[in-house]
Amino acid sequence: xxxxxxxxxxxxxCTSPMTGYYRTGSCDTGPEDYGNHSVCVExxxxxLIFSRGMGNDLSTPxxxxxxxxxxxxxxxxxxxxxxLEAYNVxxxxxxxxESTHERALEVVPIEALRKHASRKSWS
Numbered sequence: 001x002x003x004x005x006x007x008x009x010x011x012x013x014c015t016s017p018m019t020g021y022y023r024t025g026s027c028d029t030g031p032e033d034y035g036n037h038s039v040c041v042e043x044x045x046x047x048l049i050f051s052r053g054m055g056n057d058l059s060t061p062x063x064x065x066x067x068x069x070x071x072x073x074x075x076x077x078x079x080x081x082x083x084l085e086a087y088n089v090x091x092x093x094x095x096x097x098e099s100t101h102e103r104a105l106e107v108v109p110i111e112a113l114r115k116h117a118s119r120k121s122w123s
Contacts, residue, residue, distance in 0.1 A: 002026070002028045002101060002102075003101075003102045004097060004098055004099065004100055004101060004102060005097055005100045005101070005102055005104055005105055005110060005113055006097055006098065007102070008098070010026060010027070010028060010098075010099065010101055010102075011026075011096075011098040011099045012025045012026055012099060013025060013026060013027050013040035013075050013076070013077050013096060013099040014040075014074065014075035014076065014077075017067075017068045017070070017074060017076075018066075019040075019075065019076050019077045020037065020077045021033040021035070021037040021077065026077075026099070027039065027040045027077035027099055027100060027101045027104075028101060029101050029103050035079040035081075036079055036080045036081065036103055036104070036106065036107060037077045037078065037079055037080075038077065038079075038080050038100060038101035038102075038103045038104040039077065039078045039079070039080050039083045039095060039100050039101075039104045039108065039113075040075060040076075040077055040078075040095065040096040040099035040100045041075065041076055041077075041078045041083065041092075041093040041094060041095055041096070042073065042074075042075055042093055042094045042095075042096065042118050043058070043070045043071065043072055043073065043074045043075070043076055043093055044072050044091070044093045044094075045072045046091040047086055047091050047092070047093045048070065048071075048072070049091075050086055050089065050091045051082065051086075054082070054085065056082070058070045058076070059071065075096065075099075078093075080103070080104045080106070080107035080108050081107055083095070083104075083108060084107055084108050084112070087108070087112055087116070092112075092116050093116070094116055094117065094118035095113050095116045095117055095118060096117075096118050097113060097114070097117050097118075100113065
């Protein structure tokens, strides 16, 4: 059973659009996921602009890979390092802690995730 950053069972992040390294709707991850796509976020426009500037355009659809393009409000499993980069410049999107895999803690301090939690069920 995969665990989230709260130490409980990992919850689904989003199935529309289908997210996750394995495209299961969950931010489950494994050793082959070098990008550590473990942080479930609620996408914002400032983050989309930041990500495009970092060379990863998440807003433009890419039908070849079945990627619909993201818009503000969508949930998505984000690479932990990209979330931390956004956090460090003040544009980190909100995090769904229940749906963020515990492997995110290899990169991101729990305090930073909690500051950006979309729900306060962890308190």
